[in-house]
Amino acid sequence: MSLVFSSRSNTLEQTEYSYELQDVEEPRLYRHLYPYDEPPRVPFNHRHVPMRPPEEIWITDTTFRDGQQARAPYTVKQIVDLYKFLHQLGGPKGKIRQTEFFLYSQKDREAVEKCMELGYKYPEITSWIRARKEDFKLVKEMGLKETGILASCSDYHIFRKLGMTRRQAMEQYLSIVEAALEVGIIPRVHLEDITRADFYGFVVPFAHQLMRLSQESGLPIKIRACDTMGFGVSYPGAALPRSVPGIIYGLWHHARVPNEWLEWHGHNDFYKVVTNAATAWLYGSSAVSCTLLGIGERTGNCPLEAMVFEYIGLRGTADGMDTTVITDIARYYEKEIGYRIPPMTPLVGSAFNLTRSGIHADGLLKDEEIYTIFNTEKILKLRPRVSINPHSGLAGLAHWVNSYFNIPQEERIDKRDSRLVKLKEWVDAQYAAERQTVIGEDELVQVIKEDIPELWDELMAKGRMG
Numbered sequence: 001m002s003l004v005f006s007s008r009s010n011t012l013e014q015t016e017y018s019y020e021l022q023d024v025e026e027p028r029l030y031r032h033l034y035p036y037d038e039p040p041r042v043p044f045n046h047r048h049v050p051m052r053p054p055e056e057i058w059i060t061d062t063t064f065r066d067g068q069q070a071r072a073p074y075t076v077k078q079i080v081d082l083y084k085f086l087h088q089l090g091g092p093k094g095k096i097r098q099t100e101f102f103l104y105s106q107k108d109r110e111a112v113e114k115c116m117e118l119g120y121k122y123p124e125i126t127s128w129i130r131a132r133k134e135d136f137k138l139v140k141e142m143g144l145k146e147t148g149i150l151a152s153c154s155d156y157h158i159f160r161k162l163g164m165t166r167r168q169a170m171e172q173y174l175s176i177v178e179a180a181l182e183v184g185i186i187p188r189v190h191l192e193d194i195t196r197a198d199f200y201g202f203v204v205p206f207a208h209q210l211m212r213l214s215q216e217s218g219l220p221i222k223i224r225a226c227d228t229m230g231f232g233v234s235y236p237g238a239a240l241p242r243s244v245p246g247i248i249y250g251l252w253h254h255a256r257v258p259n260e261w262l263e264w265h266g267h268n269d270f271y272k273v274v275t276n277a278a279t280a281w282l283y284g285s286s287a288v289s290c291t292l293l294g295i296g297e298r299t300g301n302c303p304l305e306a307m308v309f310e311y312i313g314l315r316g317t318a319d320g321m322d323t324t325v326i327t328d329i330a331r332y333y334e335k336e337i338g339y340r341i342p343p344m345t346p347l348v349g350s351a352f353n354l355t356r357s358g359i360h361a362d363g364l365l366k367d368e369e370i371y372t373i374f375n376t377e378k379i380l381k382l383r384p385r386v387s388i389n390p391h392s393g394l395a396g397l398a399h400w401v402n403s404y405f406n407i408p409q410e411e412r413i414d415k416r417d418s419r420l421v422k423l424k425e426w427v428d429a430q431y432a433a434e435r436q437t438v439i440g441e442d443e444l445v446q447v448i449k450e451d452i453p454e455l456w457d458e459l460m461a462k463g464r465m466g
Contacts, residue, residue, distance in 0.1 A: 053283075277310070
């Protein structure tokens with residue numbers, strides 16, 4: 001054992017912390033954490049690693065790869081349109097740095113070509129391939145500089161899916177990476193199921209070998225830490241393999257992976273996907289992988305729009321990102337793609353800035369800041385809305401009509417408008433008949449459309465629903 005001064009941490013470090021592959025005979029399945037017949041456990045060893053955010057952080061997108069595995073395939077036009085939105089949202093600094101595509105079908109390749117024709121620097125178009133050398137031909141033919149390569153790293157996958165030993169899996173993965181480097185393609189190694197993997201027995205030794213290959217080739221080798229089952233936790237003092245801080249810090253410190261080559265990719269099985277992604281940023285990963293609206297395998301990926309706001313909260317600036325494009329994206333999904341966004345979805349759902357409580361509605365009418373998280377009209381092009389109840393009155397109805405139909409400020413319907421009186425009479429009749437619930441937006445729209453057609457026509461001419 002010796003001491004070496006590290007320019008990365010500016011401290012003396014013991015060289016004994018060098019981890020070799022542990023080629024075990026039986027798979028390590030962490031049954032004390034993952035009993036399978038019961039919910040998983042969260043282990044603590046009360047060890048803390050330093051929080052050290054990178055100088056620069058950014059978002060990457062996998063809407064057209066992981067996101068497309070969870071829904072009907074997008075058309076080429078839809079992919080191109082969404083790619084344009086990603087470019088606008090990410091801004092001139094490329095805060096949405098990359099987006100990845102499949103390359104296996106003719107439609108996939110046509111979509112890549114159409115997006116490349118736009119000439120955008122950001123998001124950079126990358127691909128994802130299986131761990132097969134022949135697939136690099138597709139990447140090279142498309143003119144792409146970087147591709148993701150699947151490298152399952154837990155014993156669940158190595159032993160039970162691949163039927164290999166750890167050494168066999170590592171050797172196969174390294175040979176695939178070497179093949180990419182030989183043709184000048186930057187490999188992005190996807191460490192699948194990292195939160196059930198033997199971190200020091202496989203992950204760190206493998207990552208260390210990847211960094212050796214990078215040094216020899218002169219090309220970067222990126223690592224995407226994939227929380228495939230959503231088991232990651234951000235709690236201080238949590239133990240590996242579930243600790244997000246431990247994973248990110250360990251890849252940087254023990255495997256010597258530069259921050260800008262580190263990326264976190266999470267799933268939302270236990271509702272932790274946004275917090276885990278932000279934690280990865282805080283502990284050293286420059287990139288977090290997301291999808292639009294969080295659409296992805298099983299419970300979904302990290303919602304890209306959520307990380308836009310996490311970025312602003314952590315950095316104090318949008319760095320050129322245009323948050324209003326988030327609303328454009330949500331409307332496109334609903335109106336052009338036909339995807340139904342659950343109403344309660346933060347930032348993009350129809351009930352996101354809708355107040356239902358009568359007391360809350362009264363406060364909102366007096367001062368919108370009381371019951372809104374920020375200026376939704378300025379930041380997302382969405383006016384706060386109120387639901388209608390027995391106490392809404394003409395003022396509440398006027399607020400709802402103008403907000404729901406997105407009527408411009410100078411053309412808003414006044415609460416003294418006689419047509420609103422007719423609408424209020426219908427509402428009053430509902431509660432006179434002992435109704436106990438708030439009036440649904442669909443109900444109000446139907447009443448206006450059928451019973452007050454002149455108001456409907458004016459609202460359709462001036463604004464836009466939703």
